[in-house]
Amino acid sequence: xxxxxxxxxxxxxxxxxxxxxxxxxxxxxxxxxxxxxxxxxxxxxxxxxxxxxxxxxxxxxxxxxxxxxxxxxxxxxxxxxxxxxxxxxxxxxxxxxxxxxxxxxxxxxxxxxxxxxxxxxxxxxxxxxxxxxxxxxxxxxxxxxxxxxxxxxxxxxxxxxxxxxxxxxxxxxxxxxxxxxxxxxxxxxxxxxxxxxxxxxxxxxxxxxxxxxxxxxxxxxxxxxxxxxxxxxxxxxxxxxxxxx
Numbered sequence: 001x002x003x004x005x006x007x008x009x010x011x012x013x014x015x016x017x018x019x020x021x022x023x024x025x026x027x028x029x030x031x032x033x034x035x036x037x038x039x040x041x042x043x044x045x046x047x048x049x050x051x052x053x054x055x056x057x058x059x060x061x062x063x064x065x066x067x068x069x070x071x072x073x074x075x076x077x078x079x080x081x082x083x084x085x086x087x088x089x090x091x092x093x094x095x096x097x098x099x100x101x102x103x104x105x106x107x108x109x110x111x112x113x114x115x116x117x118x119x120x121x122x123x124x125x126x127x128x129x130x131x132x133x134x135x136x137x138x139x140x141x142x143x144x145x146x147x148x149x150x151x152x153x154x155x156x157x158x159x160x161x162x163x164x165x166x167x168x169x170x171x172x173x174x175x176x177x178x179x180x181x182x183x184x185x186x187x188x189x190x191x192x193x194x195x196x197x198x199x200x201x202x203x204x205x206x207x208x209x210x211x212x213x214x215x216x217x218x219x220x221x222x223x224x225x226x227x228x229x230x231x232x233x234x235x236x237x238x239x240x241x242x243x244x245x
Contacts, residue, residue, distance in 0.1 A: 016101070018083075021067060021082060023066055026060070027061070029049065032051075033048060034047065047079035051094055053160065055084075058084050063084055064085035066084075091230065093150075093234050095148075100132055103133070103144070114223065114239075117140065118138075121133065124143075126143070129169065131144070131174070132145050142184070143182055148189060149190040149198065156197050156199055156243075157192070157197070157240070158200065158204075159188055159208075163207075167208055168211045174220045183221070185222070186215075186223070187223045188222075190227060191229065193226060197243055198240055198241070198242050200244070212244065223242065224241070225240060226240050
């Protein structure tokens with residue numbers, strides 16, 4: 001498989017191995033980018049939360065969480081929140097950026113049979129914004145926008161868990177590209193093991209749900225996957241059913 005320009009394939013295929021993580025208990029989330037966590041030593045620390053979503057169901061008072069220690073002079077906190085323990089057991093990855101890396105890794109390892117292309121280029125500018133990936137093989141082009149799913153109920157993963165105008169904009173851009181003859185796909189990756197199917201979270205963002213249905217009718221393909229999540233690693237496990245009804 002081809003590598004992203006200027007970015008060796010090894011960069012994309014080693015990330016899923018987590019470093020040694022620090023356990024603690026979630027206390028509260030003062031704002032969407034930070035969480036207060038009590039470590040096993042009793043110390044309270046502030047951790048960066050790498051997602052803008054609400055993480056409903058993934059973060060609950062006193063739930064078990066795991067942090068990565070990331071020191072740096074430019075960071076406001078030396079900790080990043082990576083995993084949480086779900087109410088019914090199992091782990092959820094709360095790092096939204098990992099969804100893109102999971103997709104890229106699986107692509108390079110040849111595990112995504114529905115994407116038979118040679119080259120992956122990340123963050124390609126289209127009009128006034130950037131789409132996550134452009135895949136290509138010869139003159140065949142496929143555009144992919146990836147979304148991270150952290151909410152699930154009754155075995156159904158749902159996105160978004162907060163209204164997203166940016167997400168709707170990306171769907172419309174995919175539809176425009178499909179209308180021009182390119183292949184265009186929206187991919188939803190549930191970073192938790194209990195999602196058996198996927199649907200848009202109509203109750204949270206009915207506009208996104210309706211836009212997803214409309215662009216699908218206009219030629220945008222929709223796929224969803226769930227992940228296996230462990231303290232040592234995370235990886236895409238299998239594709240799951242998409243329900244747009």
